[in-house]
Amino acid sequence: MEEQRTPAAPTWGGPSRWRQGPPGWDRWNEQGHGARWPWRSTLLLTVFVFVGSGFAAHAQHGDRLALDPFSRALLLVGSGLLLWRQRHPVFVVFGTAAVALTYVAAGYPYGPVFLPVAVACFSAVLAGHRRAAWTAVGLLWAGHLLVAHWLYRRLPPAGDHPTSWTQEIAIATWVVAVVALSELVRVRREQWSRERAERAQAARRRADEERLRIARELHDVLAHSISVINVQAGVGLALLDSDPEQARTALTTIKAASKEALGEVRQVLDTLRAPGEAPRAPAPGLDRLPELVEQAASAGLTVEIEGEAPPSAPGTDLAAFRIVQEALTNVVRHSGSRRARVRFAYEHGVLWLRIDDDGPATGAEAGGSGNGLAGMRERAAALGGTIEAGPRDDGGFRVLAVLPWKAKEDNR
Known part of the structure; x- marks a missing residue:
């Protein structure tokens, strides 16, 4: 009889979905093809950004400008861009960084305005656009340095003073943490994919x-x-x-x-x-x-x-x-x-x-x-x-x- 190798493989009930990665992990792909619109997560994050910015405005009253329709529009645009984070991750990470920098340069209070940038950076790294994510976050931090230490006299609010270097170190630490977490998840995701391929092989x-x-x-x-x-x-x-x-x-x-x-x-x-x-x-x-x-x-x-x-x-x-x-x-x-x-x-x-x-x-x-x-x-x-x-x-x-x-x- 002819000896032929057949590549089919009956397994014990098939591999567990959890062993391939967390549920929904297969939605993350380089081009975002077939990805669902992340309505729920974007809506929850938008609500959190608005509520958190309200508390931040109350806590920084007198130091920063009060929230107005333009600031709320910026918050809405920055959070709303995350709807496209799986389909156009590069555009979203640069867009959210630009919105956050505009918000800070306009003199509005610090708060969760940077959270959409972190989520966009995370999505871009997982989609394989690591350099774009690093560049966007690096430009945001460099822009903040420029605004906080050189342009603050020409920008609102009136009588503003330069940001302390302790705060800059904290912001730099936040940036490094976001990028490091994104890279860690990316590496772990690649390990899951490699292990899944090895199990299949x-x-x-x-x-x-x-x-x-x-x-x-x-x-x-x-x-x-x-x-x-x-x-x-x-x-x-x-x-x-x-x-x-x-x-x-x-x-x-x-x-x-x-x-x-x-x-x-x-x-x-x-x-x-x-x-x-x-x-x-x-x-x-x-x-x-x-x-x-x-x-x-x-x-x-x-x-x-x-x-x-x-x-x-x-x-x-x-x-x-x-x-x-x-x-x-x-x-x-x-x-x-x-x-x-x-x-x-x-x-x-x-x-x-x-x-x-x-x-x-x-x-x-x-x-x-x-x-x-x-x-x-x-x-x-x-x-x-x-x-x-x-x-x-x-x-x-x-x-x-x-x-x-x-x-x-x-x-x-």
Whole structure:
């Protein structure tokens, strides 16, 4: 069967939305496409700015100008610009900075007028316009320095005095804090995105490996069984008229082989229908080697077994069984020899598994997929072992597998 990696990945209920970032986090994107209008947050912030500015005007009465229609218009424009912060973050961050600087230069009281600038800066940084955000906030601070220390004599209110440097340091600290918080959230957001991509990639990789394993299992099961069926069908057709009893025996072998293949295919497919559940039947291992020898004999191949492998973990035992199965299948398909030798040697935690036939190669089209040797190498590599396969000098063919093999009694 053709071994193809499929990139789909069933997961346990899908990744949690909270693990991808806070709810609504996907609305933040560089261009703001598809972003909703942030009506509620903008309205709440506008109310807060108006109420806070009212308290600030009361507290700074006599030092700064009282609020008038123009000041309220500036507050409304500065807060209202935030409606476009997700769609046009650069325009909004410069616009709110200009409005705040105009408000302060006009002599109105200090207060939450700078809050829209902080929100706009935050949005611009998250949208990827970091330099624009830094520039806008830096120009606002520089403009405030110019107004508070050089232009205050020409600007309202009358009799104003320069701002203390302690207040300037506080404003500079506020600017740095806003930018630092924006950068911190941006970095954290990028980490969330990177982690989400890594989780998705890991899920795809696990799905690829699982489907490759299933494809390998199906190939090994079907290739062996169909080879036996193919040989016996040829025998039955040849003897149908001259030796009906032998033809009946061939058909009986075909029935048994197809039944066993269907059972193993059903076992493999059950893992797809009910992922995570234990298999209903144990995976085959070297304890079923006599059955494999009997099936090979029904296909006209005599198999000699030398040595014995100690018991091992199910996954390792299955790999060894499938390697022997595929090697014998290839002998049936491609070799003119009707005799094969399987030799086991275990030493220092390593199993040496060798399958030989005396050839010669038939050169006939056997109808296989050409993935048998690749599947054996993948099974060995998954365990940290190796596979060598190729013709011998005397015309035969050899498959040599070297597998790490830790016996069960050593795992206690």
